[in-house]
Amino acid sequence: MKLSSQLMDQVNVEQLSPMMRQYVEMKRAHQDQLLFYRLGDFYEMFFDDAVLVSRELELTLTGRDCGLPERAPMCGVPYHSVDTYIARLIKKGYKVAICEQLENPALAKGMVKRDIIRVVTPGTLIESDILDEGSNNFICSICCGENGCGLSFCDISTGEMNVTQLEGKDQGMVINELGKFRPNEIIYNAAFMDRQEVIAFIREKLCCTADQWDEEYFEENAAQLAVLQQFGVRSLLELGLEDMPLAVESLGGLIAYLRETQRTGMERIQTVKLYNEAQYMRLDLTARKNLELTETMRSREKRGSLLWVLDKTRTSMGKRLMKATIEQPLISAAIINRRLNAVEELTGDGVLMDNIVDQLTGIYDMERLMTKIVYGSASPRDLTSLGCALQRIPPLRQLLEEVRCGELQDIYSRLDPLTDVAQLIAQAISDDPPIALKDGDVVRKGYDQQLDEVRYLADHTKEVIASIEAKERERTGIKSLKVGYNKVFGYYIEVTRTNLDQVPAEYIRKQTLANCERYITQELKDLEARVLGAQQQILELESRIFEEVRNAVSAQLSRIQSTAAAIARLDVLTSFAVVSVRGDYVRPVVDVSDEIVIEDGRHPVVEELLAGTPFVPNDVNLNNRENQIAIITGPNMAGKSTYMRQVALITLMAQIGCFVPARSAHIGVVDAIFTRVGASDDLSTGQSTFMVEMNEVAQILKCATSKSLLILDEIGRGTSTFDGMSIARAVIEYIADKKKLGAKTLFATHYHELTVLESIIPCVKNYNIAVKKRGEEIIFLRRILPGGVDDSYGIEVSKLAGIPQWVINRAFQVLEGLENGTGVEAAKIRTRGKARTEEQQQMAFVDENAELLKRRLREADVDAMSPRDALNLLYELKKLV
Structure with missing residues (x-):
């Protein structure tokens, strides 16, 4: 987006005043950014920028003499509240270049020296009062090649850097990673433009800023040099990136972009985390959405999500880690049990748990405070906040001296007391300093x-x-x-x-x-x-002393960052313990078996929303043998979807290392959870409800393995009855086949004819939602029972929804006619358990002989048959008929 227009292009620089000449020269070097030009106590904008900003922020547009016949359009904002105005522009998709005074105007001779100190973009915000404390603010770099993509995600407000390389051309993999991190800004190389599906997702779903970055920065040698310089290593082997060229190029391009926009503070990024899909449970975008892990589907709010239930953290670092933990369940049983051991020790010692919660309360956001300190933008109060947080670490560490489990012992060893840093801040900075350094009384009396x-x-x-x-x-x-x-x-x-x-x-x-x-x-x-x-002199001395203290604290970045990460881990584990005690959760048995056995399981979110109303618990028994597929029938609103989501969430909770809402649970680690729950038209791509559903099913069957858990709800309902039923059965048969898939599956359906599969396929079991009927009234008992049902109670449910009584009565009349075979379409519907005509029996989907007859006819090569072979085939077909 080029902001410079004819108004700027027509300016004759030679006619401008010295100050305006300086402005125009800087603006022409930053034409795709809004230039905030510091003049005294204000940041001013001129010419095109002033017109645009005054409109976007509803500011008064004035003018300033500039040496030209006409005054230059101008608007401005106070320096002390500039963050608020920048945040509003960033949300609108703009980038802002900050031009700062580099010397005291009172002491300057001639023009005050100015320069761009930073370019603020949606993915490079570091101001904690603008950012959401519970979410990371990621910028993403994508470098695509012929056979894969490298992706890097960085949150410069915390110093976190993640990088991976995805093999192949499956655009869904890239979409899933973007959906997991949800970056606010993306840069990419030229080859990325071929990924139209990903581009559509960015434009329509993420709605974030995305720009092509200079190709030279993604070039192999330039990228490698940037990576080696940034992390102070001599080879990519030290970072584990030696065989990941696209990941390196993505990372190098991102480092170059951050250096260009941030100018300073790059030392904040000290480590890079290499990850791959083998480390975590695979959760595609659909599963994250359907399971409502971090936000609800309808309102996109935290309340009503799993994060809302589990997040009882006390620190901002803990909140961000909690969100990341829920979105990245583990698949290593050893690491999972290591976490569970920690939660068990905390739940078993209520005094220790409560004391840790008390000590965590009041620890400020050390990660983002350190970012401001490293960037040199920290205020005196930021240093005081950090000092207060550091003072809580020694007593917190003391609480963990006697812990027994390995996870808590590791956290204890990583908690640096940092007493020297805390003492420096306490001795140098006043207890209640002003926000701005120029207001004085920042340095404590007696320090200098x-x-x-x-x-x-x-x-x-x-x-x-x-x-x-x-x-x-x-x-x-x-x-x-x-x-x-x-x-x-x-x-x-x-x-x-x-x-x-x-x-x-x-x-x-x-x-x-x-x-x-x-x-x-x-x-x-x-x-x-x-x-x-x-x-x-007081201001000058305080400024010098404050800068010395800030630099001294900044030099301890590694120690403070490591301690902040340990505090976040402890906060998350303690939150798990608090939730487990309050919710009467139980420790699951987690191993590498193929079992998912849950006794009296409960939906964690629904139970919380019921607020005291008893939740009806249910069991589940799945494995890769005789209980591989559970077909669940029952009326709408009876609780099928809640039950299936409940099983998925309990499995996921176990694999993030949390206790689960059940009497007992045995969870064999699953490598992925796939869901197909509900469907709607995708107007942006012109896809119907049925097409969306089939796309989701196709993706599941393509990506799932025998170790996956599938949650499938109402497959085939978007088309005609027989087509839908045929698709549903074919999907079940495909999943049941160990050579094709063999995954554990919960399959909810209204096609009651599918219940016959229990007698045909050994690994299929029928279950139904118990319902009690009194006349035309029904009561949902919410219990899952073995066996199938032959009624959907659709008209009764419609009555509960408030459909007028005349419609209900007429529906029962039509139903009776259809069931008696007197309706117009009677021959095309199921007979609800009654006898069928001969024609209907031949068309019945569950007629194995008819299906075999069709297949034998399709496979027969008439031209290649001998007379004897043709005669044998005829006898075989006659026998089947």
Whole structure:
């Protein structure tokens, strides 16, 4: 987006004033960004930028003399509230270049030196008051090649850097990664433009800023050099990136972009985390959405999501890690049990758990505070906040001295007390400093002797003058001697004419009046210079001391970052423990078996939303043998979808290392959870409900393995009855086949004819939602029972939804006619358990002989058959008929 227009292009630089000439030169170097130009206590915008910003932020558009016949359009914002205005522009998709004064205007000779200190983009915000404390603010770099993509995700507000390489050309894999991290800004290389499906997802779903970055920065050698320099290593082998060229090129391109926009603070990014899909449970975008892991489907709010239930963290670092933990379940049983051991120890020691919660409360966002300190934008209060957080670490560490499990012991070892840093801040910075350094009283009294002396002089000028006056009276013997001050001569010594003979020789006469003479001394001149310059000197000294302290703290970045990460881990585990105790959760048995056995399982979110109303628990028994597929039938609203999501969430909770809402649970680790729950038209791509559903099913069957868990709800309902039923059965048969898939599956359906598969396919079991019927009234019992049902109670459910009684009555009349075979379409519908005609029996989907007959006819090669082969086939077909 180029902001420069004819208004800027027509400016004759030679006619401009020196200040405006400086502005235009900088603006022309940053034409795709809004230029915030510092003038005194304001950031000003001129020409096209002023017109645009005044419109976007509803600011008054004024003008300024600039050397041209017409005044330059101008608008501005106060420097102390600039973050708010920048945030509003960033949300609208703009980028902002900040031009700062590099010297004190009062001391500058000629034009004040200015330069761009930073370019703010949606993915490079570091201001904690703008960002969501519970979410990362990622910028993503994508580098595509012939056979894969490299992706890098960085949150510069916390220093977190993640990188991976995806093999193949499956655009869905890239979409899933983008959906997981949800970056606010994306840069990419030229080859990425071929991924139209991903581009559509970015434009329509992520709605984030996306720009092509210079190809030279993605070039192999340039990218490798940037990576090696950034992380201070001699080879890619040290980072584990030696065989991942696209990942390296993606990372190098991102580092180059951050250097270009941030100018300073790149030392904040010290480590890179290499990850791949083999480390975590695969959760595609559809599964994250359907399971409502971090936000609800309808309102996109946290309340009503799994994150809402589990997040009882006390720190901002913990909140971000909790979200990442839920979105990245583990698949290593050993690591999962290591977490579970920690949660078990905390739940078993209520005093320890409560004390940790108390100590975590009040620990500020150390990660983002350190970013501001490293960037040099931290305020005095930011340092004080960090100091307060650091003071809580030693007692927190002391609480963990006697822990037994490996995970908590590891956290204990990584908690650096940081007493030296805390003491430095406590000794140097006031307890309640102002927000701005220029407001003074930032440095604590007693920290710097020179500063204390200047402060005393500024605060006790009268006392100092009085002491000089008393000393001079005693030295000269002139009792009427006075020390005074005026704006013309400054400080002076006044002596009456009767005492002029006692004036010392070193006095310098300055003014003669009718009754007295006024003198000055070298001491008074020195005092005057010190008094009049005291406030400026105080600010300069405080600024120097504050910068020294800030740099000293910044030098401890690695120690503080490591400690902040340990605090986040402890916060998440403690949150798991708190939720487990309050919700009466149980530790699951997690291993590498193929079992998912849950006794009296409960839906964690629904149970929380019920707020005291008893939740009806249910069991589940799945494995890759005789209980591989559970076909669940029952009416709408009875709880089929809740039950299936419940099983998925309990499995996921177990694999993030949390206790689960059940009486007991045995979870064999699954490598992925796939869901097909509900469907709707995708108007952006012109796809119907049925097409969306089939796309999702196709993706599941393509990507799932025998170790996956599938949640399939109402497959085939978007088309005609027989087509839908045929597709549903074919899907079940495909999943049941160990050679094709063999995944554990919960399959909800209204096609009650599918329940016959229990007698045909050994690994299929039927279940139904218990319903009690009284006349035309039904009561949902919410219990899952073995066996199938032959009624969907659709009309009864419609009545519950408020359909008018006339419609309900008429529906029952039509239904009765259809069931009796007297309706117009009677021959095309199922008979709800009653006898079928011969024709219907031949068309029945569950007629194995008919299906075999069709297949044999399709496979028969008539042209290649001998007369005997043709005769044998005819006998075989006749037998089947």
